[in-house]
Amino acid sequence: MKYFVLTLMFVALSGFLFSQDIIRKFDGTEIKCKIIEASKSEVKYKTDDSSEPKSIFSEDIKEIQFKDGTIKTYTKKIVEHELKKHMFSVDLMQFFGQKTLYLSYQFQASKKLAIHVPFSYKNIFKRQKTFIGGSVDFRYILNNSEPSKIYIGPLDLGIGNVDYFVGPSFQVTSFYNATTFYYIKGTAGVSMQQLWGLNASLFVGFGPGYDFSNSLTDFDWTVNITFGYRFNKRIVKE
Structure with a gap:
């Protein structure tokens, strides 16, 4: 019974931690959001504090951690x-x-x-x-x-x-x-x-x-x- 409760708590905690997508930028900042669309040039997303979609250039993104725990890594790019x-x-x-x-x-x-x-x-x-x-x-x-x-x-x-x-x-x-x-x-x-x-x-x-x-x-x-x-x-x- 004790192991069952611990397992249940772990599953609930995991669901809480990965309930949102996380965009991590090269400058160290993080954006907790819901990814709407990801293309080669930009990523569109929504945050809890705004109903309007926002976008960020792909070259500014270091990685994206999706709510299921998977991580997509981006390559550093130079914009001229x-x-x-x-x-x-x-x-x-x-x-x-x-x-x-x-x-x-x-x-x-x-x-x-x-x-x-x-x-x-x-x-x-x-x-x-x-x-x-x-x-x-x-x-x-x-x-x-x-x-x-x-x-x-x-x-x-x-x-x-x-x-x-x-x-x-x-x-x-x-x-x-x-x-x-x-x-x-x-x-x-x-x-x-x-x-x-x-x-x-x-x-x-x-x-x-x-x-x-x-x-x-x-x-x-x-x-x-x-x-x-x-x-x-x-x-x-x-």
């Missing part, structure tokens, strides 16, 4: 991001004392040279079609930074590069009062490029402009803040 040459962004630009939003495209011609092309057709902040503006900005990168961790205060933004650049900017601004100025400006700025795609930059520029139709000259300065996304390819290595 290969940045593409194309980026789209939104620019907040100020010139002529006006602030407006630009949509822009950037092409990474080489490791040292990028071509930035913003365009706008109205002053969004004043809700007026005051001008049509566009430019071609050449950005020559001065430093040779290597990818490293980037922090803004306590916020970890992941691995990326911080680059400093200079270059000429060719700008055309056409106002609805039939005044069109052509500018050649010198620019200087700093950019942050995360390996997973996020890009942000700040640059200033100044230089002369000329209206050929009305024989007018001008000297203007520009401040530009850019937030964009650079396309990239996610590569998983064994």
Whole structure:
């Protein structure tokens, strides 16, 4: 009778211990859950504190202990991001004392040279079609930074590069009062490029402009803040 009770307690204890699946990550943390679906790239699961399914990349998992006691071991994988040459962004630009939003495209011609092309057709902040503006900005990168961790205060933004650049900017601004100025400006700025795609930059520029139709000259300065996304390819290595 005593052995029967001990056996019964052991079975009950085993059922309690293995009543949930356990995901063990390479960083040492554990997730007690119910596995819903497991594929080559990710594992979907549910936890007691949430009714919504969650997912985790397979390369972050060390092993899974299923509720029946069996264990599936995962191989450590390395995730890399290969940045593409194309980026789209939104620019907040100020010139002529006006602030407006630009949509822009950037092409990474080489490791040292990028071509930035913003365009706008109205002053969004004043809700007026005051001008049509566009430019071609050449950005020559001065430093040779290597990818490293980037922090803004306590916020970890992941691995990326911080680059400093200079270059000429060719700008055309056409106002609805039939005044069109052509500018050649010198620019200087700093950019942050995360390996997973996020890009942000700040640059200033100044230089002369000329209206050929009305024989007018001008000297203007520009401040530009850019937030964009650079396309990239996610590569998983064994």
